[in-house]
Amino acid sequence: MPYPEKIDALGITNYDNWKTPSRFQYVPQEFRDYDVDIEIEACAICGSDVHVVKSNWGRPYVPVAVGHEIIGRVVKVGPESKKKFQVGDRVGVGAQCDCDNTCSACIDGFQNNCIAQVGTYFGKNPKTGFNTIGGNASHIRVNSEFVFKIPDSLETKYAAPMLCGGITGFAPLLNNNVGKGMKVGVVGIGGIGHMTVLFAKALGAEVTAISRSRAKEQDAKKLGADHYCVSSDESSLKQSNRTLDLIVNTTSSLSESDISTIMSLLKPRGKLCVISAPPISETLKLKVFPLLMMGYSIEFSAIGSPSQIQFMLDFAAKHQIKPWIETYDINEKSLGDAWQKVDNGDVKFRAVMVGYDKYFGREARM
Ligand SMILES: [Zn+2]
Ligand SMILES: [Zn+2]
Structure with missing residues (x-):
């Protein structure tokens, strides 16, 4: 049974076989007035996808497709979403697909810090208990508040990696008013960090790339x-x-010595922003005294708010920002291979899965 009754997906049905994803179907949650349905065209691979498929964040349920850097076309619009979207619009979905809209973070416009946020995969709808599946699928059903218009001049393959990785590095720049005259450090030149460099430069900052070796120079x-x-x-x-005024740390693991070393690059009163998700058991140890005397602060930041995501997409189109990507036609083998490449750090710098029409057999029906 195809969409709209069921959604075809490709992902993990058994965590022990994560290198060979398999195909499955799931029943989407009931369509709400403020939802849209999207036919997926492409989805980039985030580091979180690999954490999930490798069980680094536990094994709460299967099946799960992962994928939260999604681009596609709107195919169904709820009555409350009609002001914002029409059938045929090219849109994106990132790491978050729902929130409660009542907590203090939501009221302040930072739905990304909602106490009841729902992830695009590994998320649970608090009312229905529906477990979210992710974007390696033929379709996705999402609250339209977390759906974004992709500007015409921004190609799908470049827009996809921005939906999670891009905004994760861009939001700290916006939150700290980065612009001309500011000196920004970016630790880790990889999937997220390379986009952070592109965005910081486009905002007018002087950028220092920080890495463990000369390999990325x-x-x-x-x-x-x-x-x-x-x-x-x-x-x-x-x-x-x-x-430096601000350092954005995009590496996924930080030791006490890394923190001290990296923070020594900050001017007095400077700030370190930590953005990437480590293995779930990781803790942070700090030597307090040097931080105290320099008046340093440490901030944590997860993805970005819906208004920041839309701003980023429009900004990226205006400044013609192009992440460095590798594209692969999606199928069982290529998705498993791409996860392993990301896991090994062999992708320069983001893998984007494409060809969803062909793989999920929509071409024949169109
Ligand atoms: Zn992500
Ligand atoms: Zn909330």
Whole structure:
């Protein structure tokens, strides 16, 4: 039984076989007046996808498709969504698909910090208990508050990785009013970090790329970074010592020594923003005294608010921001291979799965 009764998906039906995803169908949750249904065209691979398929965040349920950097076309619009969307609109969905709209974060417009937020996968609808499945699928049904218009001049393959990875690095720049005259450090030049460099440059900041070795130096320069700091090299650290207003840390794991080293690059009263999700058991240890005397702060930031996501997409179109991507036609083998490549750090810098029409057999029906 195809859509709209059931949605075809590709993902994990058995965690022990995560390298070979398999196809399954699921019954979507009941269509609400403020929902839209989207026919999926592409979905990029986020680090979180790999955490989930590898059981790094537990095994709460199967099946799960993962994928939360979704681009597609609207195929059904609820009566309360009609002002915002029409059938045929090209749209995106990121890591969040619902919120309560009543907590203090929602009222302040930061639905991404909602106490009852629902993830696009590994999320549970608090009212119905529906377990969300994710974007490696023929369709997705979502609260239209978490659906975004993709500007015409922004290609699908470049827009997809922005929906989670892009906004995760961009929101700290917006939250800290990054612009001309500000000096921003980006730790980790990978899936998220490379987009953070692109966005910080487009906002007018002077950017220092920070990495453990010289391996990413040429890429960082090509991305537009003004400086490159090797965090394992004393003389390189000395050159950037106390120069930065804000550092966005995009690496997924941080030790006490990493934090001290990286924060020594901040000017007095500077701020470190930590954005990427570590293994769930990770804790953070800090040597307080140096942070105290410099008046430093540490901020944590998860994805971005709906208004920030729409702003990012429009900003990216205006500034012609193009993430570095590798595209793969989706099928059982290519998705499993792409997860492993991401896991091994072999993707430069984001993998985007395409060809959903063909794989899910919609071409024949159109
Ligand atoms: Zn993500
Ligand atoms: Zn809320």
